[in-house]
Amino acid sequence: MNKIIYNFANRNNNLGTETAFTVLAKANKLAAEGKSIINLGIGQPDFPTPEHIVEAGIKALRDGHHGYTQSTGIPKLREAVSEDIFKRHNQNVSPENILIVPGGKVIIFFAAMLMGEKNKEILYPNPGFPIYESAINYSGAKAVPYELSEKKGFSFSAEDILNKINDKTSLIIINSPANPTGGVVPKIELEKLAKGLEKHPNVILMSDEIYDQFCFGSTPFTSMLSFPNIRDQLIILNGWSKTYAMTGWRLGYGIFPTKLYEIAEKLAVNIHSCVNASAQYAAIEALQGPQECVVEMNNAFKKRAYYMYKSLNDIDGFNCQEPNGAFYCFPNIKVTNKSSTIIQNELLDNLGIATVAGTSFGKYGEGFIRLSCANSSEAIQEAIERIKAVY
Ligand code: PLP
Numbered sequence: 001m002n003k004i005i006y007n008f009a010n011r012n013n014n015l016g017t018e019t020a021f022t023v024l025a026k027a028n029k030l031a032a033e034g035k036s037i038i039n040l041g042i043g044q045p046d047f048p049t050p051e052h053i054v055e056a057g058i059k060a061l062r063d064g065h066h067g068y069t070q071s072t073g074i075p076k077l078r079e080a081v082s083e084d085i086f087k088r089h090n091q092n093v094s095p096e097n098i099l100i101v102p103g104g105k106v107i108i109f110f111a112a113m114l115m116g117e118k119n120k121e122i123l124y125p126n127p128g129f130p131i132y133e134s135a136i137n138y139s140g141a142k143a144v145p146y147e148l149s150e151k152k153g154f155s156f157s158a159e160d161i162l163n164k165i166n167d168k169t170s171l172i173i174i175n176s177p178a179n180p181t182g183g184v185v186p187k188i189e190l191e192k193l194a195k196g197l198e199k200h201p202n203v204i205l206m207s208d209e210i211y212d213q214f215c216f217g218s219t220p221f222t223s224m225l226s227f228p229n230i231r232d233q234l235i236i237l238n239g240w241s242k243t244y245a246m247t248g249w250r251l252g253y254g255i256f257p258t259k260l261y262e263i264a265e266k267l268a269v270n271i272h273s274c275v276n277a278s279a280q281y282a283a284i285e286a287l288q289g290p291q292e293c294v295v296e297m298n299n300a301f302k303k304r305a306y307y308m309y310k311s312l313n314d315i316d317g318f319n320c321q322e323p324n325g326a327f328y329c330f331p332n333i334k335v336t337n338k339s340s341t342i343i344q345n346e347l348l349d350n351l352g353i354a355t356v357a358g359t360s361f362g363k364y365g366e367g368f369i370r371l372s373c374a375n376s377s378e379a380i381q382e383a384i385e386r387i388k389a390v391y
Pocket of ligand 1: 210251
C-alpha cells in the first residue's frame, strides 16, 4: 500500500495549544493510577452551574427547543445581554451588535480571522492566554507581544502599547482581569489607550473581559465599553463560562461594530451554524435570574487567592504578587534557578500538584508558574502543605 502523504496547508504548523489541557490529561491519568492529585492547573470554576440555570436548560429541552436557532443567537438572549450590560456598566449596546457563540474563545479566533493576514501585525499580552498567539499565527499575521511585567503589577502602560503601533498593526488584544497573572488594568491606563486609539482609526481593539465579575482587589474592573469614543473600533469578548460556572455548556458572546459584525455572522454560519438551543435558554436565566451565585463565587475566589498568595510567600523560592482578579496566582520562582517547566513537572510528578508553567503563556512567562484557585480551600491548603514540606 502507498504511504499517505498528508499535504495539509502550511498554516496548520502555526497552531499553538493550551498546556492547561495537557496538564489536565496527565493529572487525570495519574489520578486514575491511584495517585493523590490536587488540580490547580485548569482554569474553570470548581462550583457546579447554579441549579436554576441547569433547570432552565432542561426545561428548554422539554419545551421542544431542539432545532437550529438564529446563527446570531436567539433574540431574547441578545436582548438579555444588552440589558445586562446596561445594568452593570450603564452603557447602551444594541442587540444587533451582539453575537452569541459557542464559548468566548470563538471570538478570539474570529477577531484574528477578521483582522489578521500576511503583512499585518497584531499586538497581544505576554504572558497571556495562549490562544491569542496561536490564533494570530494561524491568521498569517505577525504576533507582536507586549510584556505584562511583574514590576507593573502585571498591568500595562497604554504608552507601551501605543508605541508599538505601526502601519501594519491591525488589531490589539487586551485582557483584564488577566489570565494567567490575576492582574487588573487601572481605568486611567484604559482611558489613555482609548484616547490614543483615536489617532489610529484603522486599528481594532479586542478587549477580553471574560473574568470581569471576578475582580476582588484594590483596582476595580473597567469595561472598554466605558469609552464611547472607540466604540466603532472595539470588539468585546465575554461569556458565561467563568461567571456562571458554565465552561462545558460552550457559551460566549462578542460585541462587534456593525461592519465587522456582518462578517463575524458569516463566519458563524460557516463554522458552527448556531449555539446549542437549550444552552441559550439557560444563558437567559443566568443573566435574568438571581445573581448571588456570582457574588458567592467572587468571594470564594478572593478568600482562596489571598490565602494562596500569602502562603506561597512563606515558602522559599516562591514570590507571589497579590492577585487582583480572575482566579489565579502567578508566583515568581526565579530564585529556585529552575525553569518554569521543571517546577511544573516537579510539582506534578513528585507532589501530585497540577499547575501550569508560565512559559505556556508566552516567553515572558519564564520564571513563573500559574496556580488556579478554582479548587476547595482544603485542597489548596493541602497543596501548600505539600509544597512547604519540600521547598
Ligand atoms: N479568554 C480567557 C482569558 C480565558 O482564560 C478563557 C478560558 O480559559 C477564554 C477566553 C475562553 O473562554 P471559553 O471557555 O468561554 O471559550
